[in-house]
Amino acid sequence: MSDWPFYALLGVGTGALYAAFAMSVIITYRGSGVVNFAVGAMAMIPAMVFAELRASGDLVIPIVGLPNRFRLGDPMSFVPAAALGMAVGLIVAAVIYVVVIRSLRSAPPVTMLVATVGLTLVLQALATRGFGNVTLRVSSILPDDVISLGGRPFPVDRLWLLVAVCVLALGVGVVERFTRFGLATRAAFLNEKGAILLGLNPTRIGLTNWLFAAALAGSVGIVGSSLGGVSPFTFSLFVVPALGAALAARLQSISVAVGAAVAIGSFEAIAVHIVAQQQVPRFFLGGISALVPFVVIVGALILVGKRLPNRAAILERAQVPVVLARADARVWALTLAIALIVVVSGDPTVRFAALQTMFVATLLMSIGVLTGLIGQVSLAQLALAGFSAFMLSRFDGPLGFPLAPMAAVAVTIVVGTLVSIPALRVRGVQFAIVTFSLAVVFDELLFRSPTFVGRGGIAQVDAPSIGGFEFGIFDGEQFPARVFGVVMLVVTALCAAVVQGVRRGPLGRRFLAVRSNERAAASAGIDVAQTKVLAAAIASLLAGVAGLMFAYKAMTFNGGGLSAQDGLLVLALGYVGGVGSIAGAVVGGILAPSGLFIVVILGGGSSPDQFLITGIALVLVAMKFPQGIAGSWQMLRSRIESQRQRDGSDPPGHETREAPVVMVETARTVEPGTRSGTSGVSESSGATGWRP
Amino acid sequence: MALLEARGLSVNYGGLYANRDIDLDCHTGKLVGLIGPNGAGKTTFIDAITGFTPVSEGKVTFDGVDLAGLSPDKRAKIGLTRTFQSLELFEDLTVRDNLMAGAERAQWHSIITDVLMPGRNERQYREQVDWALDIMRLTDRADTLPSDLSHGQRKLISVARALAAKPKLVLLDEPAAGLDTAESQLLGAHLREFLDHDMSLFLIDHDMGLVLNVCDYIYVLDFGEIIAEGTPAEVRADPAVISAYLGESAGESQASSGATFGGQQQTGDIAGAIDDIIHDVSEETR
Known part of the structure; x- marks a missing residue:
């Protein structure tokens, strides 16, 4: 207990990084109305460039198709490396603004968020291509003395980082409050039309703020890279605590955001310490620190209230258009016939790709219900599927085949519905942030918990069988077995039928009514809260079934492929296919990594390339075709x-x-x-x- | 006992009374009107009755049920629906689906039947919706999205949606705002039709012609308080009403010279002039 203050102090370094990102999020939001999910990935680029220059002296530029690695000689000293890193980071940021953000200025907030999710994927893939999936470590540039604090060694660099961030925050506050530029930004935020009439240029104001935010996050990223090294994926997960702190500050107050971020960092360090001391039940050994930002985000949303300050832009059609139509029997029959041919195909790689496609398609139907019909962007559906898969492995032993999967899905529905209740008050961007942090909690707390996952951190399920008839993925001769594929096809089709039943009936009408206008829905006798919970339950059911597919498809699995990061990709696939329809889910499933399109048409391909293509496709869809491929x-x-x-x-x-x-x-x-x-x-x- | 009874109803926004001590009755089969200048608290009153804003003091009963603590959707389910000044249509749903969403009343078991047999629950409501579409002359627009219709037609959809559930009482928030005189007269005629279908109406509007012509009983609200009530003829002659609209001295001189307020759509009468002013003002504020 007495050593908690020490660990709290140890955590302020990470907290300072979160604070910088949180500030960056707020500045971007005030400047262009975008809640920037890609803030971590954007800070990662200059940090990686810097670290590479320091380590090898090579200048690596995150592009594809052109030479991207230039030998500049010996490892560089700090100043030129940092300057080059910042330059690359700012150019990337400027390109992103001009190409993507500018044209999204009048888009609905959720579309903007989804576009920045795509940007995250693109930047991560580009960095992985350029630098490799490595963690670059650089020696600390801050004074790296170690002092003794209560008998324990304490590195002072993190205190310096905190001081630097506080000075930056002060500077941001001064600019925002006392300069004409700050006033212009606030004016354009509150009333864009009015600002134009006054002769201000909102696009230029947005660009300046955007670059400013990128420089802020990038410079702190460069400086902070010495704390734990930098890889293409490290900073990307920092967006969770950063967004949590920004939400706690209502995307408004810089000082509250910095305070909240530093607090999150401190509590995380304490949580890590508690886990290291094994002062918690074994169950939580996975990573209790993921709970801290989640609790802050949920707390902030409950305390701060339901509404964020809104940009005064008129959003006529705030959602992906969805048409409630009758099913076309011919299309269904044709699709099922083709699917059956693929599932029993002679080529095992094709059969396996078909399994992957069906798993992702079912998962995307779950997203389709939540995001398409009720308008809530969920990043936690993959996590729920993973939960279901692990529950299946727990129930498999005692209950056996037909009961274990049913119990797993039932528990998933209960959990998915329960976690949706605190999120009832939030919608749109906030819902996406809550669900993303929830996905991180599932990933780090549950999927890595030895107690939850099972012996040795690996979960197992037996091949399903009824009355001696076994239909697992491996039947002793073929892998994957054709029977298994047919069973999966039947299950996928049943899920699609459920979704279609929802879509074309009174329930779908109620969902869309709530999505369109909650006030009007309430006045029309629709219980908005109950309707949302119901949608969450149906989406959990579908995610649970997808989880069964995941488990039976793998037989032996751990948390790999179920992380929050993978959840981003799943949402991207959903949007690219079309989040408003079953056809969109099927298209998304076909386009999934290791799915039919990539295996059959492209003949495989490395995973960063797949992420890159999916990311670019997502940004394009968000910008140009909000209905996705199927909808268009x-x-x-x-x-x-x-x-x-x-x-x-x-x-x-x-x-x-x-x-x-x-x-x-x-x-x-x-x-x-x-x-x-x-x-x-x-x-x-x-x-x-x-x-x- | 009246269908809707408000007793001592007050709505307090941080120390400021938007509605203060309002007593108001709506009787079955009657069309009751509430008029008042801009900012008098008319919409606040509808919000309070339908559960969209909390009541600070007072009591509201509807059909013998105390409304305290009931959510808007529960109130709609016991037969109290409303329209919005800003229409608030379901832009993603066709006109027919807008009305269907308004008409359907979900039960606990309808979740299962909705998924398994989507057509089953619809049948009983389809007739109601067709009736509401027909009475508002919207049948040939049933499969259109609201965003593709004119403002006047969008108004009619919002009224039709509130009526499609066959509620006991509909609160109409400025249904004639934005309509021209001919349209608003037609609307008035429609409204009287609904009274023959066991519905009662409560209407707030700026259009004095409409309110004075179609209402059975009128309440006049100013600065959150009821300043007059009575039949259209009584309200028309009330000096307090005239002062509220034209200012203190005008009210006195009008009253002393025996002028009445709001003729039967004669050109050049006071009500017409007031209408014009109010229209201009509300157009500007829009």
Whole structure:
């Protein structure tokens, strides 16, 4: 107990890093309305460039397709290395702003967040390509004396880091409060139109803030890289505590954010110490420190209230368009027939890729319910699937086949529903942050806990069998067995049928009503909280089933492939495929790493490349095609159909299946004619209905 | 006993009373109106009755049920629905689905039937929705998204959505704002139709012509307090009402010269002039 203050002090170094990132998040948000998920990845680039220059003297530029490694001679000294690192970091940041962020300024907040998730994937993949998946360590540039503190050695560099960050925070505060630029930023944030009328340029203000934020995070990243080394993935997980601190400060107050971030760092260090001392039950040995930012985020959201200060931009259609349509039996039959052929194909790699595709597609249906129908961006669905997989391995021994998976899914539904309750008050960006930190908790606390996972940190399940008929992935002859693939296809199709049942009935209508407008939904007699919990339960059910697939597909597994980081990729796949439809989930599953597209069409490929392509695709989708591939295809098809109808070349009796979309098109074109003829009420109504 | 009874209702926003000590009754089968200048607290009153803003003091009963502590959706389920000034349509749903969402009443077991037999629960509500579409002349727009319709039609959707559930009482928040005189007269005619279908209406609007013509009983609100009530004829002649709209001295002189307030859509009458002013003002504030 008495040594807690010492460990709290030890943690302020990490806390200072979190604080810098939190400040960066706030500045970016005030400047362009983007909650920047990629803040850690953006700070990682200059830190990696710097560390590489210090270590080998090579300048590595995070690009592909061109020579990206330049020999500059011997390992560099601090100042030129830091300057070069910052230069590369700022150029990357400027490119990101000009290409991506600028055109997202008027996009819904959730779209912006998803785009920065894509940026995270892209930057990580580029760094892995350029530097390799290595941790670069550099000698400390801060005074690295070790003093004795209460008899224990204490490295003072972290105190210096804290001082540096506090000075920076003070500077940010001064700029924000006392300069014309700070005033202009606040004005453009509060009322963009008004700011333009006053002659301000919001794009330029956004760019300046963006670069400023990148420089802040990057410089602290460079300095802080000496604390524990830097790898393409280290800083990316720092976004959780950083976003937690920023949320606690309501994305507004720099000082609160710095305080919260340093506190998170301290508590994490204490938690690590507690675990090291084995003062907690064995169950928590996985990593109790992941709980700290989670608790801060949930606490902040409960205490600080439901609303963040909003940008005063009018968001007409805040969500991915979803059309509630009847299922087209022909499309279903055709898809299932093709899937069956693939599943029993002669090529084992194709069969295995098909299994991966079906697992991801089921998982994406879970995301589709939460994100598509109820509008909550969840980054925790993969974690829930992992939870289900581990529960299955626990239940498998005592309960046996049909009961164990059912129990695992039931427990997953209960857990998924319970964790959704504190998140009821939050929506959009905040929900995404809560679920991401939840995914980190699952990953670090549960999936690495020896008690939870099982003997030796490895979970096992037996091949499923009913009455002596075994249908595991390996039947003694083939791997993967065809029977297993067929069973998985049946399960996937059943999940799709459940989703379709939800989508086209009253339940889907209630979900979309809540997504569109919670106030109006309440006035229409819809219990908003209950509806959200219900959506979470259905999504948990699907994630649970996906988890069973994961477990039976692997037979022996640990937390690999279930991390929060992988959860980002899953969300990306969901958006790329199209988060609003079942077809989108299937497309996303086909595009998944080790899925059918990559194995069959591309013939494999390294994992950073897959991440890179998925990341770029996600950014593109967020910017240009919010409906995803499947959604865009449906839009295109209905547009062509309505065009054909207009030309009169349509065969008689032709049915338009996407009725709503088609009607929109026709309604728009015939409106002037019908208004005076058929609709008596609006006979004299102009566009606005006002008298001249 | 009245269908809706508000007794001593007050809404206090941090020391400032938006509604103060309001007594108000809505009787079954009647159309009750609430008028008042901008900022008088009309929308706050509807928010308080429907559970969107907490009541600080006083008691509201609806159909014999004390509304205290009931959430907006529970109130809607016992037959008390509303429309919004800002419409608040479900932009992702077609016109028909907007109304369906308003009409359907989920039960605990409907979760399962919704997933397994999606058509089953819809049937009983489809008729109601068709009726509401028909009465608002929206049938040929049923499969359109609201964003593709004119402002006037969007207004009608919001009213239709509140009516589709066949509630006992509908609170209409400025249904005629943004409509021209002809449209608002048509709307008035529609509203009287609903009274024949066992519904009661409560209406707030700036359109004096509409309110004075269609309402059975009118309350006048100013600075959060009821300053007058009565039949349209009584309210029209009330000096307090005229002062609230035209200022103190105007009220006195109008009252002494015996002028009445709000004619039957004659051009050039006071109500028309007031309408114009109010329209201009609310257009600007928009």
